[in-house]
Amino acid sequence: MGSETFQLSRREMLMSSATTAAVSSFASETAEAAPPVKAVPTYKVAMTVNGASQTLTLDPRTTLLDALREHLHLTGTKKGCDHGQCGACTVIVNGERINACLSLAVQHQGDAVTTIEGLGTPERLHPMQAAFVKHDGYQCGYCTPGQICSAVSVLEEIKRGIPSHAQADLMAAPKPTGAEMRERMSGNICRCGAYSNIVDAMADVAGARA
């Protein structure tokens, strides 16, 4: 304790700084007047979003998530972590659910993207959206669009016979059981803790018991 100054090795300094952009000990190693970073070229990408053709001119670093939220203003798709750890940004691309934060928009030339806004509207809810309302499968609502996009996809995956870790017999056709749905939904975090109600909502739509 006290005010002793740590002597850090270069390796330790790297460790301590791994998650930030600036590292002090490198300041002296950097050219004093580094040339300014060049402008990043933009790219055109065309995709179908909720059935409508969209052509965007984007910085190639733009994720599909930010293209939807910041460029198309489809803010129903949520940014919870931006690192594929929470599932709030789940959208359906060419029939498969993905984390929109983990792919760049320019990878989606010609793709068909469905977001929560494409499933239903406040006036005409998708059956899964209606089931979430009925079973209170949400609280703050922030993970909800991702949960619903996942839930719709999970029931589809089960119908298509895609196996999961929760099955006793991988060769048998999976069924929409509680265990099966919980396993497949585990990439979508709900910190409010609506899980029990979400599975009830899914079971309702699947015509099964949770």
Add this chain to the structure above:
Amino acid sequence: MIFDTPAGTNPTDRMKVLGKPLDRYEGHLKTTGTATYAYEWQDVAPGFAYGYILGAAIARGRITSIDTRDAERAPGVIGVVTYLNAGKPGVGKFYVQKMLAAPEVDHYHQPVAVVVAETFEQARAAAGLVRVDYQRTAGRFDLAAQNGSAPVPPEGEFGGPNEKRVGDFARAFAAAPVKVDETYTVPDQAHAMMEPHASIAKWDGDRVTCWTSIQQMNWGTRDLGLILGIPKQNVHLISPYIGGGFGGKGTVQIDLALAAIAARVVKRPVKIALQRPIMFNTTIHRPKTIQRVQLGAGRDGRLTAIGHDSLSGNLVGGRTEPTVTSTRTLYAGANRLTRMRLATLDLAEGNAMRAPGEAPGLMALEIAMDELAEKLKMDPIELRVVNDTQVDPENPDKPFSTRAFVRCLREGAQRFHWDKRRSTPSAVREGQWLIGMGMAGAIRGGKIAKAGARARLDRTGVVTIETDMTDIGTGSYTVVQQTAAEMMGVAPDRIVVKLGDSTFPETPGSGGQQGAPSVTAGVYAACTKLRETVAQRLGFNTADVDFADGHVHSGNRSVKLADAAKDGDIVVEDLMEFAKLADQFQQQTFGAHFAEVAVDAYTGEVRVRRMLAVCAAGRILNAKTARSQVIGGMVMGVGAALMEDMAIDKRFGFFVNHDLAGYEVPVHADIPHLDAFFIDEVDPTISPVKAKGVGELGLTGVAPAIANAIYNATGVRVREYPITLEKHLDRLPALA
């Protein structure tokens, strides 16, 4: 209105709309992605720019130089804000953290710079070009190292006295024939709400408007005013939807402070969302506690001595984690000593997280009670029953307003089939699984505070309620809607609810589970005034009118409610203030939590198989959303019991697992079907609506119930949360 005598019969007792399991008011918006959260407002701030925060790379020391030249010349960059051009940000009244390293660095990831650019991608890239030199100094990161030396601090604004003595604890404990004296640790925990803190800030002259995500509007305007050095009247905050908070968005955090500061510097509206990886080290968290619990009892199980000594740590000036709160009120016992000590740590600030004090405090106390029951060879429920008290144990002249604790215990035991539990640990096996059942009691303050509302009746018969209350997922919109519908005698679809705007009448917001009781009392006051005004307009005797079915009735006369506004909207505003009753009555909510677990005898992995909560919290305003609050608390309790732990790198002084992959919270596969049941009660000493909060009650007691179930399954007592497999694996019973 002033509420200072227990409520009699009033329109809320009709329970035609109140209490019903209505779907959420805003459900169709949230499920279709059309509820607008802070970062998502598109048209309110034309010309906005994106801010990106660079966090400090050291835990303690000072910035010796910042070179922002390359960042400033990077494409799209509008400006870089550091302590050199930010002005001198103040500090709010609740959080003590400083919003910028200036140039002292108080904790890891404390903001060093905000890069503002035309796009998010440009701001993020340019943040990587800011070069910072630091001088590092040693920091204090290990709470246990200060266990002997940390002082008892002076009493703060929240959390009660840091030392409280009743009777002679030392003598009684020494004389007790049966004792427990154990130490428990609860780690640092993160709120980890799904929506990162986010704000858009826009200045008009010396006034700032911010679309943000905070729980308490009145604290927000106060604290942002202090931070920016402007009167709070010049701050306008708008938060109609909040993507979770759990206390972590109580008032102004760095996103809001720095968006406003950056917008002032670059003279453009700025929006900032905290990137998830800096949230854990740079916003608040529930601080770690090391808690020694000493229980002394007679052979009949009656407690004669209750001691609870708790250590937490914080930044200089930070608050103590009030872990002994529950211990002071839950059980009878003549001799008591509760004490809280506070160490200084150079980690991010510790502050309120869902049921501050009570949640971590009961995680210790309720294991200790389980240990005492075992020593006494008593059933854990019976031990709690014999130690029930109907008066404040520290102040026998103060009765509990309602205390259905024993009913919760008994009801829960029956519903959970507690009689099937084997009291001998490790007695039930199913193949490789060791099966156990556990329970714990729960108590959480039933607080209420001054709250206002505005009510408007228009000529179509629609009543619009405006209040600065927030809905963080708790169901505020819906209980406000139900209260107003009940008071005005109209269908719920005749009510419009507007929340989360600091220009609306003031409430305490969402915190301390006082939101729902407070705001519904405010709505009661406003609607009472509206009823009086309507009756006058329609020429009724105000003492003898009934509002029902969209009409106003008196004697044989019946008039449409809407007719009162045919010549123009009627707008009234009132607030409910509270006096005396909180001094006369100990107002608390109670619960009992039950859990059944299976522990894999080979790996030590714990699976929760069944859980039940039985809660008593006064009138339940909406059976559906209240249940959701409780089961949500139960999920968070599973996290606290089994996985949540902000791991500290004690060399470099930061929380290592600072994202949602490293900081594990329960996911779908961790949670079985959950049951919650409410005791039918009202509390007329709280407010005319007779309701108390449930949101924090649902969490308190959950984790120790699971811990006790694990012990019942394995016979191995783990006193250090979370109960991860390595803590009991080497002591698990051998498999036959």
